[in-house]
Amino acid sequence: MKIIFLLLACMFLGLGVLDAQESPPSATDVAALKQEIEKLKATVADSQTALEKMQKRLDELEQKGGVAVPAETKQPEATPSTPTPGGTGGGTATLNPDVSVIGTGVGRFSADNIADKNKVVLDELELALEGWLYPDVQGKAFISFPREGNGTYGTELEEAYVNFTNLDTVFGVGKNWSVKAGQMRVPFGKINSLHPHVRPYIDQPSVLTNFFGPDGFKGVGLNASYLMPNTGDWFVQTDFDYWEPTFEDEPGTPGDSPVSAGLQDKAYSSRIWASRSLSENSELELGASALRGRMPIYDSTTGTFGDLEWGTVLGLDMTWKEWASKFRRKIVQAELMRLSKDTTSGGDSLYGGYLYAGNQLDQYNTVGLLYDRSQFADSGFGYEQSLSGIFSRQLTETTTLRTQLKRSFGGGAGEDDTQLLFQLIWGFGPHSHPLQ
Amino acid sequence: MKLSLRIGTLVPVLLILGLGASVRPASAKVDVVAATTDLGDIAREVGGDKVSVVTLAKPTENYHYVEPRPSMVNSLRKADVMLRIGMKLDLWMDGLINAARNGKIAPGGTGYVDCSAGIPKLEVPSGSIDMRQGDVHPDGNPHYWLDPLNGKIIANGVFSALAKASPGDKAYFDANRDTFNARIDAGMARWKKTLSDERGVKVVTYHRSWSYFTHRFGLKVVDELEPKPGIAPSASHVNDVINTLKSNGAKVIIVEPFFPLKYPRLVAKTTGAHVVVVGQSVGFVKEVGSYIELFDYLVAQVDKAA
Numbered sequence: 169m170k171i172i173f174l175l176l177a178c179m180f181l182g183l184g185v186l187d188a189q190e191s192p193p194s195a196t197d198v199a200a201l202k203q204e205i206e207k208l209k210a211t212v213a214d215s216q217t218a219l220e221k222m223q224k225r226l227d228e229l230e231q232k233g234g235v236a237v238p239a240e241t242k243q244p245e246a247t248p249s250t251p252t253p254g255g256t257g258g259g260t261a262t263l264n265p266d267v268s269v270i271g272t273g274v275g276r277f278s279a280d281n282i283a284d285k286n287k288v289v290l291d292e293l294e295l296a297l298e299g300w301l302y303p304d305v306q307g308k309a310f311i312s313f314p315r316e317g318n319g320t321y322g323t324e325l326e327e328a329y330v331n332f333t334n335l336d337t338v339f340g341v342g343k344n345w346s347v348k349a350g351q352m353r354v355p356f357g358k359i360n361s362l363h364p365h366v367r368p369y370i371d372q373p374s375v376l377t378n379f380f381g382p383d384g385f386k387g388v389g390l391n392a393s394y395l396m397p398n399t400g401d402w403f404v405q406t407d408f409d410y411w412e413p414t415f416e417d418e419p420g421t422p423g424d425s426p427v428s429a430g431l432q433d434k435a436y437s438s439r440i441w442a443s444r445s446l447s448e449n450s451e452l453e454l455g456a457s458a459l460r461g462r463m464p465i466y467d468s469t470t471g472t473f474g475d476l477e478w479g480t481v482l483g484l485d486m487t488w489k490e491w492a493s494k495f496r497r498k499i500v501q502a503e504l505m506r507l508s509k510d511t512t513s514g515g516d517s518l519y520g521g522y523l524y525a526g527n528q529l530d531q532y533n534t535v536g537l538l539y540d541r542s543q544f545a546d547s548g549f550g551y552e553q554s555l556s557g558i559f560s561r562q563l564t565e566t567t568t569l570r571t572q573l574k575r576s577f578g579g580g581a582g583e584d585d586t587q588l589l590f591q592l593i594w595g596f597g598p599h600s601h602p603l604q
Numbered sequence: 605m606k607l608s609l610r611i612g613t614l615v616p617v618l619l620i621l622g623l624g625a626s627v628r629p630a631s632a633k634v635d636v637v638a639a640t641t642d643l644g645d646i647a648r649e650v651g652g653d654k655v656s657v658v659t660l661a662k663p664t665e666n667y668h669y670v671e672p673r674p675s676m677v678n679s680l681r682k683a684d685v686m687l688r689i690g691m692k693l694d695l696w697m698d699g700l701i702n703a704a705r706n707g708k709i710a711p712g713g714t715g716y717v718d719c720s721a722g723i724p725k726l727e728v729p730s731g732s733i734d735m736r737q738g739d740v741h742p743d744g745n746p747h748y749w750l751d752p753l754n755g756k757i758i759a760n761g762v763f764s765a766l767a768k769a770s771p772g773d774k775a776y777f778d779a780n781r782d783t784f785n786a787r788i789d790a791g792m793a794r795w796k797k798t799l800s801d802e803r804g805v806k807v808v809t810y811h812r813s814w815s816y817f818t819h820r821f822g823l824k825v826v827d828e829l830e831p832k833p834g835i836a837p838s839a840s841h842v843n844d845v846i847n848t849l850k851s852n853g854a855k856v857i858i859v860e861p862f863f864p865l866k867y868p869r870l871v872a873k874t875t876g877a878h879v880v881v882v883g884q885s886v887g888f889v890k891e892v893g894s895y896i897e898l899f900d901y902l903v904a905q906v907d908k909a910a
Binding site for chain 1: 662665666668669671673674675677678681692695702703704705706707710711712734735738739834835836862863864
């Protein structure tokens, strides 16, 4: 009986709830709601009128010369934004690397017998990927698509390395040390480590081509760099490196084309780089580099390269810069290298170097002069030398147009020639370079 | 017993020495390296005689194009605090910070200060951002120090870093910051009074670097000699600027000393406007020895030319 009563009670209660939900609103409720809506509409209309009046007044004031806010002014943010740390190397909010593309177009014009003459070509395209892997650990990869001799484009890994910018903060030891590991342009001498589009002239200095190959000295290995403490006003950095060079050269025909000595197998190098301000506006950098590596020895009797033998390259470099007021900057840079091979017939030393002087006239224009001279892989080939006048125009932050008039003369490279070169360097993306 | 005594004595000595090596002596000044003279001056205002300040870029340089030098690394390697402009105006600092191998001033370090933090930024581009807009800054206009009220925000960031570097001097830095802020407020009153007649005065600038200054003091930028930021003026654009000046009645052309004066002078000659050659930073001329004197000078020059 009790159960039946409870069931009936639940039924009536449930029906009551349903009844309450489905019962139509009363006329009073509807009227009240309508009244609220009308009130709200009136408020909105009043606000709209007030807004129009204020806008009209503002326009009048502006016409009379009142306060004028630039049209593109953004209202101050309610919450100040937090800046992303650092600049390049992975500052995006999505954890993607910084991606940049740099293209270099080159045209060579000459009445003389030179390679690739009277043509304008895309010389190289470089894709750069840079990012932070960890605090004080950077990753960088540079993939280049250089133009090959037959006019096609190859794919090369220009550089790919991990850079521990501060060993002490990463591992707790190694104060003042940084380490790079991977494939890279070796920090040997002043210019070798520069990407081609960073140089203030178009062609690579001939000493690098003749001693190391058309791409200079690149390798897979380890670079340990130490910033020396307690050096007073001097910045002094030393580098100690081990490399397995990635350059391989094909021996050419003696007398027809110069052949690079090249480096194969393994190499050890070191560099000391010192710099000091001479005044508020000028700075002097001095560098000394040494390399010991295995390279093929050229046999002038057979005209071929034989077994690998150890050889040594020593280099000295100097850079003087002066910054006058405004944009003006003068630079004088010189580098001299000596290659000695431990040939079975006795030592054989080759020399090469360059001297560059540049003057930045204003924000957009720079002029320069370059003297370049180097012996070929074997002193039997003689040497090549050239003198160039260079004019560079900075079109935008990432685009440069360069003209170079180059006169090659003397030596054993064949006839003298004169070339007019043009270079257009263009790029997009936050590509950066380390301190050089 | 003797050995354990030696070890027992040695260990705390070594600990003390180790701690001493990592803790700056109380009497030593906080070493501050600032990217620009403005940030450096604000550091001196807040830090007083408890800081030693070195600035890297010269006040006459264009901060987009400062060439980093190896000698700058020497200052950074021993810095306790490093102040940068940020907003990708001073990307040249990145190579220097890496080369210095100083964890304190690396991004995320206790002494790393991006002075743009907290700044209400102007001209933050929206939509697609690419180089068709010129050398556009994706984070907004980075010349924020040219609004004196932003100087107070910069001072806050400097104060926080100095207080971390030298906690015992926090009250001193705090008092200095308050004094600096009060001087900014007093300066604002007299600058606004000086330029009250110039509110709404139309100006032309060479580069889009004066937005914060003109916004604060009610000047109206009607055109720029660069057709787009970072793009050199062309003859046709200069002609357009001349027409704009004539139709708007603009009287003042503001240009920094590191830009070519050829075009500003041509425009001034044609329109009767006045060229005001002024730098953006402390020390660009002898009379501007501090951040506050910078605005004294800028306001006076604009008032004279308008």
